[in-house]
Amino acid sequence: MTKVLHLISGGDTGGAKTHIFTLMKGLNGKVETKIICFIKDTFYDEAKKRGIDIEVYPQEKRSDLSVVSKLSDEINNGKYDLVHAHGARANFICMFLKKKIHVPMITTIHSDYMLDFKDSFYKNIIYTTLNKRALKKFDHYLCVSDNFKKMLEDRGFDKNKIHVLYNGIDIDEKIDYIPKTAFLERHKVNYNGEFLVGIAARLDKVKDHETFIKACKETLEVNPDIIFLVAGEGDEKRKLQDMAKSFKIDKNIYFLGFVRDKYSFFNAIDVNVLTSISESFPYVILEAAMLNVPTISTKTGGIPEIIKEDYTGYLFPIGNFKSLAKYILELYNNREKLKILGENIKREVIEKYSHKSMGERQKEIYDEILKGEKHEDN
Missing domain, CATH: 3.40.50.2000 (Glycogen Phosphorylase B;)
Structure with a gap:
């Protein structure tokens, strides 16, 4: 051997x-x-x-x-x-x-x-x-x-x-997570049935959370019935929090810090987002997929190999917050499409990854x- x-x-x-x-x-x-x-x-x-x-x-x-x-x-x-x-x-x-x-x-x-x-x-x-x-x-x-x-x-x-x-x-690994409401209560999220959009990535420049915050603002101007969850720590945290406050959207954005029980996070959200400038083949896409959660991501690195447009999620150009906002709103308005994307990406991960x-x-x-x-x- x-x-x-x-x-x-x-x-x-x-x-x-x-x-x-x-x-x-x-x-x-x-x-x-x-x-x-x-x-x-x-x-x-x-x-x-x-x-x-x-x-x-x-x-x-x-x-x-x-x-x-x-x-x-x-x-x-x-x-x-x-x-x-x-x-x-x-x-x-x-x-x-x-x-x-x-x-x-x-x-x-x-x-x-x-x-x-x-x-x-x-x-x-x-x-x-x-x-x-x-x-x-x-x-x-x-x-x-x-x-x-x-x-x-x-x-x-x-x-x-x-x-x-x-x-x-590891598709055989037991996926442990706490109920959605318990997770949100733990992180003091004021939740009343809103649509939940999450991003799980360390808070540094290459992950480009600024594009995420700009998309939050763009989305909330059209539909305030959405809450955004940011999981991760990093040097950009204060800057991003200040940015959310300056946009007057900080009541809809929660910075959760480092989330150890990742599957509880993915179980709580409706849509997973990545705004990275550079990526390889991110595990957060695979992990979200195991809970039938589709991803909207920048078109970078190996991501297009798993995020197939309108089949397992959506792709948008780096920095294009308007496109990201558009896709979030589309899925808010079409829960059947959201469900189909989630089922497709889980099947894709189990079969190929x-x-x-x-x-x-x-x-x-x-x-x-x-x-x-x-x-x-x-």
Whole structure:
């Protein structure tokens, strides 16, 4: 059985974490896997609870390279066939690890690496530059959408070394959520049967919540019978709250902060929204779909691969708040269409984006890489 070592920072809380956990379940029985992370946090604890083979090689800071020798010993002595990195920290470590091991190294492109540190001037200059350099050292690349594959090709990466693996979701996982009214009461939402529109994304510039707030204003000018819920934390929070107040719509917009029980959030809303400038293949679309909630999203990244116009949801151009408002109002006025979209997207996710199909495709990619390496050796 192929043996693969996965490397990830361990501080992950969003899509990368879900991707890893879903992938581990999909690969169970197909590939022997182990994860090494560099921060002991909730990622490690949750992985342990799931029965995943995981270990921490603690780093004092990103520049601490004492883990490199320890990793090379683990890989060489453990007879791994592949090393699979996830994220900028793991990529950086692999840049130095490359010289010490003799197995192929691959990395998953979970996002546009040129935008990952956009909100911090210092981090953007240092970490983006280092990540760009580190990425050049890998033998193969996995992209979570066709759009990201094209992005790498356009930036000069060898197209023969790029593979596509869509995000998947654990369709066997028990979906726990509290009743809609209980969730809204918990978050002190003054609810009297209004139409509920939600967005779940960290509050930073790349998610472009300003477009969401502008769409709220546009929508409420036509129909005040709508409440907007914002799930997430981030540096943009105060600015967005001030924006809602300046538009005099703050009574209809609730900033919930970080929502741990995501399915309770998706169960409470009627429509899911994404306004991102850049995305890969967001899990919030898959998670909302499991509760028959369709998505209205910007046309970016891999999103058009699952949001099919007027079938599983709607797409609008980046920054076009008027189009977003128009779609929200259309679904408010057509609840039968809302129901059909929800049913369609749930069926689509179960058929095409399960943990099983994700694991099968990942194993195929590993096999292709190893077959290619053996061919080159001969």
